[in-house]
Amino acid sequence: MDHVxxxxxxxxxxxxxxxxxxxxxFKAATVREICRLANANVAAVHYHFGDKEGxxxxxxxxxxxxxxxxxxxxxxxxxxxxxxxxxxxxxxxxLSRLMGGGxxxxxxxLMARESEEPTPALDHMVERYILPxxxxxxxxxxxxxxxxxxxxxxxxxxxxxxxxxxCQHIFRNRAVIDKLSPSLKTDEAGIAALARHxxxxxxxxxxxxxxxxxxxx
Amino acid sequence: MDHVxxxxxxxxxxxxxxxxxxxxxFKAATVREICRLANANVAAVHYHFGDKEGxxxxxxxxxxxxxxxxxxxxxxxxxxxxxxxxxxxxxxxxLSRLMGGGxxxxxxxLMARESEEPTPALDHMVERYILPxxxxxxxxxxxxxxxxxxxxxxxxxxxxxxxxxxCQHIFRNRAVIDKLSPSLKTDEAGIAALARHxxxxxxxxxxxxxxxxxxxx
DNA sequence: GACTCCGTCAATCAAGCGTTTTAATCTCAC
DNA sequence: GTGAGATTAAAACGCTTGATTGACGGAGTC
Numbered sequence: 001m002d003h004v005x006x007x008x009x010x011x012x013x014x015x016x017x018x019x020x021x022x023x024x025x026f027k028a029a030t031v032r033e034i035c036r037l038a039n040a041n042v043a044a045v046h047y048h049f050g051d052k053e054g055x056x057x058x059x060x061x062x063x064x065x066x067x068x069x070x071x072x073x074x075x076x077x078x079x080x081x082x083x084x085x086x087x088x089x090x091x092x093x094x095l096s097r098l099m100g101g102g103x104x105x106x107x108x109x110l111m112a113r114e115s116e117e118p119t120p121a122l123d124h125m126v127e128r129y130i131l132p133x134x135x136x137x138x139x140x141x142x143x144x145x146x147x148x149x150x151x152x153x154x155x156x157x158x159x160x161x162x163x164x165x166x167c168q169h170i171f172r173n174r175a176v177i178d179k180l181s182p183s184l185k186t187d188e189a190g191i192a193a194l195a196r197h198x199x200x201x202x203x204x205x206x207x208x209x210x211x212x213x214x215x216x217x
Numbered sequence: 218m219d220h221v222x223x224x225x226x227x228x229x230x231x232x233x234x235x236x237x238x239x240x241x242x243f244k245a246a247t248v249r250e251i252c253r254l255a256n257a258n259v260a261a262v263h264y265h266f267g268d269k270e271g272x273x274x275x276x277x278x279x280x281x282x283x284x285x286x287x288x289x290x291x292x293x294x295x296x297x298x299x300x301x302x303x304x305x306x307x308x309x310x311x312l313s314r315l316m317g318g319g320x321x322x323x324x325x326x327l328m329a330r331e332s333e334e335p336t337p338a339l340d341h342m343v344e345r346y347i348l349p350x351x352x353x354x355x356x357x358x359x360x361x362x363x364x365x366x367x368x369x370x371x372x373x374x375x376x377x378x379x380x381x382x383x384c385q386h387i388f389r390n391r392a393v394i395d396k397l398s399p400s401l402k403t404d405e406a407g408i409a410a411l412a413r414h415x416x417x418x419x420x421x422x423x424x425x426x427x428x429x430x431x432x433x434x
Numbered sequence: 435g436a437c438t439c440c441g442t443c444a445a446t447c448a449a450g451c452g453t454t455t456t457a458a459t460c461t462c463a464c
Numbered sequence: 465g466t467g468a469g470a471t472t473a474a475a476a477c478g479c480t481t482g483a484t485t486g487a488c489g490g491a492g493t494c
Contacts, residue, residue, distance in 0.1 A: 009441075131397065169381060204425045
């Protein structure tokens with residue numbers, strides 16, 4: 001793996017830590033590997049962040065800021081756009097956040113990790129970032145259902161879970177999927193194709209779902 | 218945490234390792250902690266399993282055996298049963314394996330963890346356990362699609378991913394879901410309700426999916 | 435030039451890790 | 465009881481980890 005080269009030492013450390021932490025988790029990531037990737041001395045972590053945990057906390061805070069700025073819950077589409085298109089935008093951007101390889105690709109991955117192995121920072125993340133996304137998706141879903149379901153109903157919540165679950169699946173089971181279907185790509189075109197499938201699958205489900213849904217919430 | 222007390226050293230080690238590995242993952246779990254929980258000497262791992270990875274592999278194999286025996290994917294249904302019922306059985310058993318409590322609650326957690334953070338043991342797991350499950354689900358899905366799609370087609374693979382993704386979602390995002398919807402239960406009745414929703418959602422999607430699916434595999 | 439502040443560096447620390455060795459202990463047929 | 469094999473226990477090995485040290489150099493000030 002090549003090195004992070006932009007910015008001063010502190011910025012390079014954040015960038016490198018984002019990649020490593022998001023891929024391996026807090027415990028499995030090592031300070032030495034982060035510093036190697038950042039082209040920095042191991043002592044730089046102590047100097048700039050106190051310790052490994054200080055670096056992680058700074059990173060998580062930064063992830064919120066960047067995530068909210070780069071992926072606002074509105075996703076560029078106004079509420080006047082057709083619900084079908086808004087669903088597709090939601091799915092596509094969600095996938096991009098998890099699978100994308102851009103400059104801040106680690107933001108989405110880091111949050112997904114936090115979601116599975118929560119730290120005390122989870123409360124803040126849910127309130128600030130996840131809840132707005134959840135509300136937005138439930139609004140879209142309720143609109144597509146078009147059977148009187150309100151966004152706050154259990155029915156909308158369950159359907160929203162079904163959509164998000166499909167999006168996260170390839171991210172969380174990448175190794176297995178690569179073995180079951182080695183030809184499945186996750187480049188930009190592959191992500192787009194996947195977003196298309198998940199949107200079609202979910203639209204088909206939502207538009208024809210029986211009216212009664214006994215699942216609780 | 219109190220100690221595991223039943224069985225001989227080897228059994229106690231397996232039981233303790235199941236709890237620790239499933240909670241912390243392979244890397245973060247330590248042999249010393251496992252042995253402390255099992256009331257065993259650290260050398261016992263080397264004696265009975267060779268090394269840490271040997272213990273993990275034995276455990277993973279046991280996890281699949283136990284999980285599949287307790288919750289067989291067809292739940293007693295033969296291939297002559299309607300595809301809709303077989304899908305429901307698959308989803309319900311999958312959820313039970315992941316969310317079920319009791320003596321062997323760690324089985325599903327361990328498998329999910331291996332899927333997200335693969336170890337060298339993944340190859341064997343895929344070949345022996347995951348692939349057959351994948352084939353079974355794709356057969357069910359292809360039958361419900363009823364549009365000429367074969368189980369080995371990309372279309373069936375994508376739809377199977379959509380189903381499995383929904384099943385794993387609540388398990389992998391439990392902390393977040395508990396905050397978004399504190400009333401959602403995961404006892405036996407809650408699991409059954411969730412299985413009903415996922416099955417209905419997927420059936421609705423599969424039965425009305427447009428014929429053309431450009432997603433790759 | 436002398437001094438200070440800031441940032442970096444190689445070197446090192448103690449602690450914890452998985453693993454191994456060696457000896458002690460247990461089990462049980464004879 | 466005795467010896468042999470199976471099992472456990474204690475201690476140490478080599479290694480990696482996160483954290484820390486003290487020296488070094490550049491930039492700015494007087």
